[in-house]
Amino acid sequence: MTAMVEIRDVHKSFGAHEVLHGVDLTVPGGSVTVVLGPSGSGKSTLLRAINHLEKVDRGTITVDGELIGYRRVGDRLNELGERHILRQRARIGFVFQSFNLFPHLTALDNVAEAPVATGRRGRADARAYARTLLGRVGLADRADAYPRQLSGGQQQRVAIARALALDPALILFDEPTSALDPELVGEVLDVLRALAAAGTTMIVVTHEIGFAREVADTVVFLDAGRIVEQGPPEQVLDHPRHERTKAFLSKVLT
C-alpha cells in the first residue's frame, strides 16, 4: 500500500513567528523523501502538519487525494471533528524523535494497542500481529520487556513496529535517530532501509546525509520555512545550486 502526499501553499505561525511560509511539495506514492535543513527551519512542523498534530493557518495537505484535518465546503475549510481526524491519523504512521513509547506497557502491548483501540483487530489477533512486527524489526525476543528495559535503538525499533501495526500507507519519521548514541543509529536505519525497499511511502526528517544519499528518491532542503531546493540526492547533495544548501551541507559533512 502506498500513498501520495500533496502539500499546497502551507503556512503556519506560532504567535507572531511564521514557521512555514508557503510550502509546496509533492511526494509520489512509494517514494522516500528526506527533508534536510538547519534546526528551526520548520522541518518538524511540516511533518507534524501532515497528520494534523499541528494545525496549519493556510493551505492544504492531502494524502491520496483526501484532505487532512478539514472538509471543504464551497471555498471554506471546516475543521473535522476529533474522531474523524483520529481515523485519518490511523492511516499515517508517525515515529517520534523521543520514541514516546507507553512506559507502562510491554513492547508487545505498545505495538498491539492501536489495532485494538481502533477496532481494527481483536486482542489475540493484534498480539499475534505485534509479535510478527517485532520480529521484523529484530526484537522478537524482547516482546515482554518494558520500554525502560530496552536500549534507545531497541525502543525506537519498537516505536517503528508500533507505527506499522495499523498498516499505514504513509510513515512520517521525525529525526528518528537524533536521540540515539552513535553506535545505535545503524540498527534503526537498517529498519528504515528495509521499509523503503518494501515500497512504503516515507517522509524522513533526518541529519543522516549518508542515509539520504543511499535511500532517498528525493531530497528536500528546507530553510527558514521555505523549500530552497529539491531533487534527487546526487543533485542536491553533490551539486547544490543554492548558497544556503551549500553552507548547510559543508557544516554537516565535515
Add this chain to the structure above:
Amino acid sequence: MSLVSTPTPITPTPPATLTVVPARHPGRWIASAVVLVLAAQFAHGLATNPGWDWPTFTGYFFERSVLRALAVTLELTLAGAVLGFLGGVLLAAMRMSRSPILQALSWTYVWVFRSVPLIVQLLFWANLGYLYDTLQIGVPFGPGFHELSTARLVGPFGAALLGLALHEAAYAGEIVRAGLLSVDQGQLEAAAALGIPRPRQFRRIVLPQAMRAILPSAANELINLLKSTSVVYVLAIGELFYQVQVVYGRNGRVVPLLMVATVWYVLLTALLSILQFYVERRFARGALRTLPPTPVQRLRTALSRGAAR
C-alpha cells in the same frame, strides 16, 4: 626552598596482611542508647501506670456498640472517598478543559471548599432544611414536577456524607490534576498519532501513568479522611469517636476509652498503608527496571539465607 615536597616513601607491605577497619561512630551509639532508654521508660509506663486501665480498654475494645460505631466510621470513610474522588476526577477534568467557564467553576469550587473548615461545613449541611424547606425537580426557574422534604432527603448521616464528600472532592481534584499534569505531553501525541479514541487515551494511556503520582497523595488523603470522620460527632452520628464519648460520659473512664478509639484508628491506618504499598507496586510496572521486593519476599530471602548458613 622547593614547593614540591618529596612524598614520604611508603614501606611496601604485601596487601594481604593489611586489615580494613571501618570508621567508628560513637555519636550514633550514644544517640541510639538514649532513644532506647526513653522507649523503655515509655513502655514501662504503659504497663505499670494504673491510669491506662487496661482491663477497661480490653473490655470495650470489641464491645458491640464500639464495633457498630467502627462500621459507621468505615462506611463514612469508604463512601466519602469514593464520592470525593469521583468529584475530584470531574473537577480535574473541568479545570483542564478548554472552556474558561468550566475552568473558573472548578477553580471556584476548590477555593470555596478548601476555605471552609470541615466542621463549619458539616453544620451548614445539617441545617440545609433551614435554607430550603423542600427540594424540587423541574425546569430551572420554571415549573417543578416533584417535591421532596429536605429533612427527609438529607438526614444527619446524609449531611455528614455530603460534607465529607464535597470537602474531599476539593482536595482530590487537586491531587488528580497533579497526576494528570505529570504525564508527558509526548504520550498524548503518540496516542493521538496512533488514532486511539479520546476516552481510551485517557483510560489506557494517561490514567495508569498519572496513578503513580496520584497514589501517595491519595493514600494520604484517604487516611486523613478516616480521621476526619471523627469530626462528624458534632452531628451526633454514632461513629467511633462519638460512641467512645458516649461511653466515657456514662462511666467516666476517659483515657482508656480514648485509647479504644486511638488503637482502632491506628490499626485501620496500618491496614490502609499496607494496601497503599501493594497498589503502588502494581502501578510501578514499567516505571522501574525491577520492582522492589515485598516485605514477605524480603522475609523469605532472609529466612532462606539464614537456613543456608
